[in-house]
Amino acid sequence: MKLYTYFRSSAAYRVRIALNLKAIDHELVPVNLLKSEQQGEHYLSKNPQGLLPALETEEGVLGQSLAILEYLDETYPQHPLIYGNAWEKAQIRNLSYAVACDIHPIDNLRVLKYLSTELAVDDEAKNKWYRHWVEVGFEKLELLLDEKHDFCVGDKPSLADVCLVPQVFNALRFNVDMTAYPKIAAIYAHCNTLAAFSDAAPQNQLDAG
Numbered sequence: 001m002k003l004y005t006y007f008r009s010s011a012a013y014r015v016r017i018a019l020n021l022k023a024i025d026h027e028l029v030p031v032n033l034l035k036s037e038q039q040g041e042h043y044l045s046k047n048p049q050g051l052l053p054a055l056e057t058e059e060g061v062l063g064q065s066l067a068i069l070e071y072l073d074e075t076y077p078q079h080p081l082i083y084g085n086a087w088e089k090a091q092i093r094n095l096s097y098a099v100a101c102d103i104h105p106i107d108n109l110r111v112l113k114y115l116s117t118e119l120a121v122d123d124e125a126k127n128k129w130y131r132h133w134v135e136v137g138f139e140k141l142e143l144l145l146d147e148k149h150d151f152c153v154g155d156k157p158s159l160a161d162v163c164l165v166p167q168v169f170n171a172l173r174f175n176v177d178m179t180a181y182p183k184i185a186a187i188y189a190h191c192n193t194l195a196a197f198s199d200a201a202p203q204n205q206l207d208a209g
């Protein structure tokens with residue numbers, strides 16, 4: 001199994017965490033987003049959407065991190081990412097989608113590039129945009145979390161943690177003040193005590209340079 005990845009891609013980071021949690025044998029294939037390799041012929045032949053990540057399996061190449069994560073959960077049931085009864089599973093998805101569908105896409109590289117190149121937004125305003133949408137999302141997410149658990153929904157990592165941790169990493173990179181979100185910050189710190197999470201972190205990737 002091959003994962004097309006970039007060290008700072010938070011969607012790829014999600015899948016790296018899941019592969020580690022499930023101890024699935026895999027190879028990481030770097031695709032440099034800053035060199036626009038995701039738009040190159042080779043990568044587009046794998047994933048025509050031109051976005052990271054993509055997972056190459058014996059069955060074919062799959063894009064979209066949430067689809068990949070659910071596929072891995074079904075095919076490698078050890079250490080389930082979506083667990084519990086129907087209600088608990090829905091809670092996991094609720095938190096995961098709050099990050100992956102509502103926060104991440106507005107702050108994606110191509111959106112930030114469009115702000116700079118097409119709308120002539122300067123770096124300061126672009127970073128303000130980034131922080132704003134993370135803060136709006138984290139403010140609401142914080143209300144959905146409780147202090148009883150080490151992870152988003154219980155006492156073991158789920159899809160929600162797999163989505164949240166990369167988003168917090170990026171938020172810190174853009175100087176979001178995490179003291180405003182103590183529950184999110186505590187979950188982030190706790191997850192990073194696990195090798196599956198810390199090994200998947202951007203600074204620990206071979207392509208981190």
Ligand SMILES: N[C@@H](CCC(=O)N[C@@H](CS)C(=O)NCC(=O)O)C(=O)O
Pocket residue numbers: 008009010011012033038050051052053063064065066100108109110111
């Ligand atoms: N919904 C997609 C989002 C994928 C995505 O936006 N990937 C980013 C990296 S985190 C990317 O490839 N960006 C390249 C670009 O914006 O040109 C997923 O979850 O896989």
